[in-house]
Amino acid sequence: MPSPAHAVHAQxxxxxxxxxxxxxxxxxxxxxxxxxxxxxxxEAISSGVAWVGLWRACFYSHTHVTPGLLVMHCESMGLTEAFTPPEVAAGQVLMLVSLLAGIGGNAAAVYALRNAFFGMGRGSPIRSAFVAAGVLCLLAGAASLAPLLWNLSSVATNQTVKFPPRFKMPPAPDSQHMGWGIFVGLVGTVLMVVSGVVFCTYRSPKRSRHLDSALSGGAGGEDNLAFESQDHL
Known part of the structure; x- marks a missing residue:
């Protein structure tokens, strides 16, 4: 019978x-x-470029400086603040959900690979563990994809954010484009989805019927009469 370790290279x-x-x-x-x-x-944004993330909005300035950040001014965006746009609020929640699901999926994959490589027994739940890993990784990918695409759509349509005065941000940008945060998130999401699909496609190696018969304690086999006759001597 092929060892389970030989069937998990893709996983x-x-x-x-x-x-x-x-x-x-x-x-x-x-x-x-x-x-x-x-x-x-x-006047406030010296470089003419500002960045809006999920948790903060920042820009370089020579007139408004955040302590400890040299010439950078940053303000935090809370989940419950009225000005926080829905795509940002959704990102704050769903990206954290993605991280939790992702770490659970990777942990399940490590458990399954441990069982496969170290021969944890015929009844070890390798298949079930890989399916759990795949489902969690796919959930992580879906959770992160939604806010990423939502924020990307806001960029494409040049949507603005009604920041309060303390942010020193203009009412609307002249233009905007996708930043590295969305790009990195999309790459991570694709990798999580691919890994989830591969985990779910795992199939246990088939056992040989002759080996199963041998391991079943001789069921269906014949007694050795010569061996029994020697026992009576």
């Missing part, structure tokens, strides 16, 4: 893809460059 590669995808999702969550605003009024 081993998928685990690495899943880990990289999860890491990229975490990086995207922390990046402020989701939406890049280009503005002509440089």
């Amino acid at each position: 081993l590669g998928a685990m690495w893809l899943g880990c990289v995808g999860w890491a990229l999702t975490a990086v995207a969550l922390g990046l402020v460059q989701w939406r890049v605003w280009l503005v002509s009024d440089r």
